[in-house]
Amino acid sequence: MSTSLNLIVVEDDPRMRDRFARSFDTDGRIKVLAWASTAREALTALDTHRPDVLLVDLGLPDTSGIHVIEHGHRHHPRCDIMVVSVFGDERSVLASIEAGATGYLLKDDSEEDFVARIFELRAGGSPITPIIARRILQRFQSSTPEQSGPSQPLSEREQEVLNLLARGFAYQEIARLLDVSPHTVGTYVKRLYEKLQVHSRGEAVFEGQRMGLLQR
Structure with missing residues (x-):
């Protein structure tokens, strides 16, 4: 796919922002319209630009990224929304999907994966890090309670x-x-x-x- 995409990136961790920037610069098909480090900055950016994709972290310093997802979904229905987070717990994933996200990745995915998954999202897919997808499927496939702790306790x-x-x-x-x-x-x-x-x-x-x- 050679089509370029316009993004708004909502991420407060400078190291993660650098990872995104490197991957986007290397690929060359992605233009970042705005970088936001808080939900407030993200809402302002969304009201200013018309992105193709919103890339958002949930753990923002002022409030949850869920509020950004809801705003983007409500006011920019043509924008695809991808969560990139360090947390993959069931509550966060389901809340993000309910708010309007159609993709969910963990931050330890490779930089090449980020670009590929963004284009997959824009093409109509719903990219989700495999371990999260497996856990969500298990939730609906079995009523057996999940393991409450590790097989051996952590020191x-x-x-x-x-x-x-x-x-x-x-x-x-x-x-x-x-x-x-x-x-x-x-x-x-x-x-x-x-x-x-x-x-x-x-x-x-x-x-x-x-x-x-x-x-x-």
Whole structure:
């Protein structure tokens, strides 16, 4: 597909904004009409521009991104809305879909995936990170309660690392905060991945949220 797309990106994390910018610059078919770091800025941008796609995080500093999704869906019915979030809990996903989002990705997807999924969304698809789609399907396919905790309990330090991962910190930053080496952080991450039976940061945060392991 060679058609260009106009986007509004709602994301307050500078590191994530840089990832988006790199992927869009590399591809060349996406033009960002406005960058917003708060819901208030996002609503102003939506009232100023006519985007093809709204890319929105849920964890904004002033209010939930759900309000941005609702506004975009109500006032820009031709705009497709994609959530890109670190959280993939059932409540957030369903609330986003009910508000008008038709795509939902976790932040640890690759930069190439972001561009491909945006065009997939605009072409009429509903891209959802596989682990989220699987959990949503399981919700409707079975009435059996989901596992309430990991097969092995996380240690106190593993729990600390999980919460820092959920907040978006890199290994080096976690090592500095916990006064350990990056190698030690990697060991903690490997152990908690094994206990949660996951293979990525996004999946770990998803399972941690579902099991009530994350601090609020």
